[in-house]
Amino acid sequence: MTARLFVLDVPENVPIVEIARGYPGVSLEKVGPYFVLAAESNVTVDRRSTGVRHAVWYSWVGGLEGWQIEQWDRDAFRLVPR
Amino acid sequence: MSELSAKHLVSGVDHAAFPTFDPVATVRFYRDTLGFPVVHSICAAGWGPDDHPDFIHFFFDIGNDDRIAFFYYFGLEAPETSRGKGDVYARFGSDTPEFFVRSRHIALHVNSEEHLLEYRRRLDASDWPVEMQIQHETIESIYTHDPNGYFFEITRALRPVTPQEDLDANLTIDALVDILQQPGASMDALLVRKAELIMERAENWQDEQEAERELIPSPEGPVRR
Numbered sequence: 001m002t003a004r005l006f007v008l009d010v011p012e013n014v015p016i017v018e019i020a021r022g023y024p025g026v027s028l029e030k031v032g033p034y035f036v037l038a039a040e041s042n043v044t045v046d047r048r049s050t051g052v053r054h055a056v057w058y059s060w061v062g063g064l065e066g067w068q069i070e071q072w073d074r075d076a077f078r079l080v081p082r
Numbered sequence: 083m084s085e086l087s088a089k090h091l092v093s094g095v096d097h098a099a100f101p102t103f104d105p106v107a108t109v110r111f112y113r114d115t116l117g118f119p120v121v122h123s124i125c126a127a128g129w130g131p132d133d134h135p136d137f138i139h140f141f142f143d144i145g146n147d148d149r150i151a152f153f154y155y156f157g158l159e160a161p162e163t164s165r166g167k168g169d170v171y172a173r174f175g176s177d178t179p180e181f182f183v184r185s186r187h188i189a190l191h192v193n194s195e196e197h198l199l200e201y202r203r204r205l206d207a208s209d210w211p212v213e214m215q216i217q218h219e220t221i222e223s224i225y226t227h228d229p230n231g232y233f234f235e236i237t238r239a240l241r242p243v244t245p246q247e248d249l250d251a252n253l254t255i256d257a258l259v260d261i262l263q264q265p266g267a268s269m270d271a272l273l274v275r276k277a278e279l280i281m282e283r284a285e286n287w288q289d290e291q292e293a294e295r296e297l298i299p300s301p302e303g304p305v306r307r
Contacts (some may be wrong), residue, residue: 006280008250011241012219032284033246055218063277068270076222 003066005043006036010051014058019050034062043067045077095148097141098188101138102152103160103170105138107209107229110160112150114209116201118142121149143191152230169231187233189223194238196223201236253279 004018007013009030011059017068021028026043029036037043047057062081071078102108112118122141128134135155144150159169167176167183174183192198202224205212214225223237257275260265299305 004277006277008246008249010244031280032286032288033249034280034284039270053218054221061273062253063275063280064273065281069273 001081002038002040002063003079005061005079006031006063006065008062009033009035011056012052013060015052016050016056016060019044025065030063031081037075041081044071044082045075047075058061084269094146097149097151099139099151099153101171102154102230104229105140105152105154108152110140111208111210111229115210116205117204118144118150122151139153150176150188159219163231166283169227169233171230172230187235189235189237192236192238195222196237198224198238245291246287249284253283 008015013054014034017028017037020026020037023039023043023045025041026037029038050057052060057074057077061069061072061077063064064082065079066082067076067079068082070080109120113120119142120140121143124139126137126139128136135157137156138142138154139151140154141149141151162172163170163173166173166176167178167180192201201214202212202284205224205226210226210228212224214223216223216225217240220240221237222240223235225233225235230233253276255271257279258267258273261271261275264271
């Protein structure tokens with residue numbers, strides 16, 4: 001089953017979305033003002049590759065469908081199927 | 083139902099009031115250091131069933147016609163502040179986490195970096211220098227504690243709030259209210275519920291925003307372009 005992550009479209013979140021959409025198997029759509037990152041399997045976003053700082057890194061996630069968050073710390077954000 | 087019943091009618095902070103046991107330092111901080119004018123004060127004899135002391139209620143202008151106000155009660159003993167954390171109104175044990183103690187604070191707004199740095203300059207030249215200056219992607223703030231121990235912030239926005247952030251805030255709060263109907267609420271439950279609300283409401287919101295942008299003003303009110 002495809003799992004989806006929703007991210008509000010504001011300038012600060014764009015670098016993270018740009019990195020995540022480039023991962024194999026990840027697709028990007030839009031629902032209203034939200035980016036929707038979708039994939040069939042685990043996804044791990046490396047914080048340093050996004051270049052964002054703490055205030056954005058720890059608040060960029062808007063909604064979860066089919067995934068749960070396994071890791072969300074200074075190194076990475078990791079999603080696994082629910 | 084009157085025509086007012088669905089309107090947002092308030093217009094800012096009339097005053098936020100705090101007790102002080104040190105009006106001299108409070109005046110030095112707010113009036114002489116920050117330059118907030120004294121705009122009102124009341125000298126009142128104590129009255130009522132509660133053995134109310136005589137008091138002075140005094141107000142400083144914090145811009146926008148809003149005010150911060152203090153009560154000084156003659157003869158009321160100040161709390162012991164040499165141990166623990168907090169301010170003269172609320173004291174906490176020394177094991178209380180700092181994030182919790184700091185969660186209640188007042189933040190005043192400025193419109194530019196130049197204005198923020200001017201307040202930084204005034205505070206740094208006083209007995210209450212800036213303790214932290216924090217900038218992240220959307221805001222920049224300076225912080226200190228006033229003479230009463232109240233945590234005090236001056237902040238500026240690095241960009242205007244976008245309309246979609248208002249939508250997002252409403253979805254967050256609706257999701258929070260929903261999940262708190264069940265025990266064991268967590269960030270996970272919130273994000274799952276919020277995803278459902280996004281699917282229900284985000285497309286419509288976008289359509290409404292676009293329809294609004296199509297409207298042009300006319301003498302009879304907005305009309306479609």
